Amino acid sequence: MTDEPTTQSEKDVETEKNEQSEDGTDGLGGNPSRRRLLQATGAIGASAALPISVVAATESSSGDDDAAAGFFEKGVDVSLEEVAGGLTAPTSFAVAEEDRDRWFVTDQTGQAYYCEDGELHEFISVKDRIVELGNMYGQFPPEKPGLQYDERGLLGIEFHPDFQENRKFYLHYSGMPDEELPDRWDHYTVLAEYEANEDTDSADPESERLLLHTPHPQMNHNAGPMAFGPDDYLYFPIGDGGGKNDTFYGHVDDWFGLNGGGNGQDVSENIYGSILRLDVDDTEGDKPYGIPDDNPLVGTDGLDEIYAWGFRNPFGISFDSHGNLFQADAGEALFEEVNIVLKGGNYGWNIKEGTHCFDAENHDKPPKKCPDYAPSKTGDGVEPLIDPIVEFPHEYKGEKVGEVVIGGHRYEGDAIPELQDKYVYGAFFKNPKQSKGRLLTASPPDGQQGEVTLEDLEPDFPDDPDVPSEFINPSEDEISKDEMPSDALIDKENKKNEVPRDELWDMAQMNVVENEDGMPDYYVRQFGRDHDGELYVLVNDKLLPKGETGKVLKIVPPDQEETSQETTMTDDEGHSSETESGTETTADN
Known part of the structure; x- marks a missing residue:
């Protein structure tokens, strides 16, 4: 990464050790000792006797030697049509099941709006309930004059499947600290239910019913939008607690021996680094929500709310018409990823960053070995x-590719046939020599359109796998004060591995004509x-949530007239031919 700050959505100014603030001062501070953080938990003892075998990190050629083409192939031609402006930093977009033709958008500063007949109208404001943006309440990042980003605020809106009847909807926001927040912690992760007024033109903030009010250690890794699934349960993503490397204060110790900390791998002490699945129409005990009976950890020592785990900062989730749950997970230092999330799935953080091994104390140097499996949580x-299914590096052949992955949707609309069934997502980056973002697509290499299963994602999962014992976190009395047993796993010369394209979906960059x-x-x-399956991209022109540069842009077919004018040619007899989206058609005589 560069020494520029990045985005509310991620890429922690903290992800590079040499990253500095605008005045050049170091803004990271010291990382807690890995030795101090390496402590056994009860779950580790049961796994310590597993047989030894070494699983090397996959290394594969990228298969693309054309430096001019960049990391991504050129994809579908599109245009961007502005449909709303005057926002600060739009964070979430939703539609409700209702008789009205409108869509909703949230602004990071605390307001939600709806757009109807081309006009924006304020729907609700929770500005007085969110943290003061730009004011860091915790200790991460440490004092950093000139800090230019903030990931907190109003981050998500979603409507109850029966909104037309019950007028209920849900907001995800970063709540103000209070005297009950643990010392040095930053804010609360809040999931709240509201009820719209009878005309559904507005909603009263006082109708709030708190579903989650969870302390969040640092200011970052707050995740973003949420989604109702086809089962009418609410899927709510939550980041690993923030800081960097999943090892800062507020991060529990876990089974993996190389990295101290591990909220992403923990499912029993906290909900961080997970996607939750909640029944908002029920309650259970003192919980203001119900637990679906088939949640994967029900009946185990794990927390019943958790649906899947092993995430760093889930930033954008969505379902397609086949019930597949897509989730973008913002990476740490080298790689970004998109997953298809399965019930009970472990997605690797902080053992892996994407397909690559990860070492929290050398986050720009992937270790040469790490496990492909974890002790079962169920x-x-x-x-x-x-x-x-998607992975891209922060840099490729000396050029920036993207510093934060932004989750999107599978295109199932009609306006752009070339996009049909492609997963549309994005990348954020700050580079003066390039633009500020990319619009990307991913397609299954086999053309699969149905439900994705574990066999599709892990086709080589053996019948009797194990976790090599060298990766298991030893108990405290087994650790030599002078030697860390995991040191031999570190390959300090291995600065980065290639992306294994042959194991991923086909990736391309949409071309904004x-x-x-x-x-x-x-x-x-x-x-x-929207209701028709057409897609929108939420954008702005500021790193800090200030000003009114925020916009909602609709992804539309390239302007036919403009394209024709730019590509009109005449043949020897004076007849014209036009190239449209790369296909030549000759006009009738």
Whole structure:
């Protein structure tokens, strides 16, 4: 990464050890000792006797030697049509099941609006309930004059499947600290239910019913939008607690021996680094929500709310018409990823960053070895660390690719046939020589359109796998004060591994035809989908949530007239031919 700050959505100014603030001062401070953080938990003892075998991190050629083409192939031509403006930093887009033709958008500063007949109207404001943006209440990042980003605020809106009847909807926001917040912690992660007024033109903030009010250690890794699934349960993502490397204060110790800390791998002490699945129409005990009976950890020592785990900062989730749950997980230092999330799935953080091994004390140097499996959280045996369907590096052949992945939607609309069934997502980056974001697509290499299963994601999962004992966190009395048993796993010469393209979906960059480089002129913040399956991208032009540069842009077919004018040619007899989206058609005589 560069020494520039990045985005509300992620990429922690903290992810590079040499990253500095605008005045050049170091803004990271010291990392807690790995030795101090390496402590056994009860779950580790049961796994310590597993047989030894070494699983090397996959290394594969990228298969693309054309430096001019960049990391991504050129994809579908599109245009961007502004449909709303005057926002600060739009964070979430949603539609409700109702008789009205409108869509909703949230602003990071605390307001939610709806757009109807081309006009924006304020729907609700929770500005007085969110943290003061730009004011860091905790101790991460440490004092850093000139800090230019903030990931907190109003981050998500979603409507109850029966909104037409019950007028209920849900907000995700960063709540103000109070005297009950643990010392040095930053804010609360809040999930709240509201009820719209009878005309559904507005909602009273006083109708709030808190579903979650969870302390969050640091200011970052707050996740973003949420989604109702086809089962009418609410899927709510939550980041690993913030800081960096999943090892800062507020992060519990876990089974993996190389890295201290591990909220992403823990399912019994906290909900961080997970996707939750909640029944908002029920309650259970003193919980203001119900637990679906088939949640994967029901009946185990794990927390019943958790649906899947092993995430760093889930930033954008969505379902397609086949019930597949797509989730973008913002990476730490080298790689970004998109996953298809399965019930009970472990997605690897902080053992892995994407498909690559991860070492918290050398986060720009992937270790040469790490396990492909983890001790099962649902019973005896092991579970696979599920690899992503999309992965891209922060840099490729000296050029920035993207510093934060932004989750989107599978395109199932009609306006752009070339996009049909592709997963549309984005990347955010700050580079003066390039644009501020990319619009990207991913397609299954086999053309699969149905439900994705574990067999599709982990086709080589063996019948009797194990976790090599060298990776298991030893108990405290087994640790030599002068030697860390995991040191031998570190390959300090291995600065980065290649992306295994042959194991991933086919990736391409959408071409915004109005711009020479094919990229939007804005920071890509989030995506949205309307009732017709058409897609929108939420953007702005500021790193800090200030000003009124925020916009909602609809992804539309390239302007036919403009395209024709630019590509009109005449043949020897004076007849014209036009090239449209790369296909030549000759006009009738």
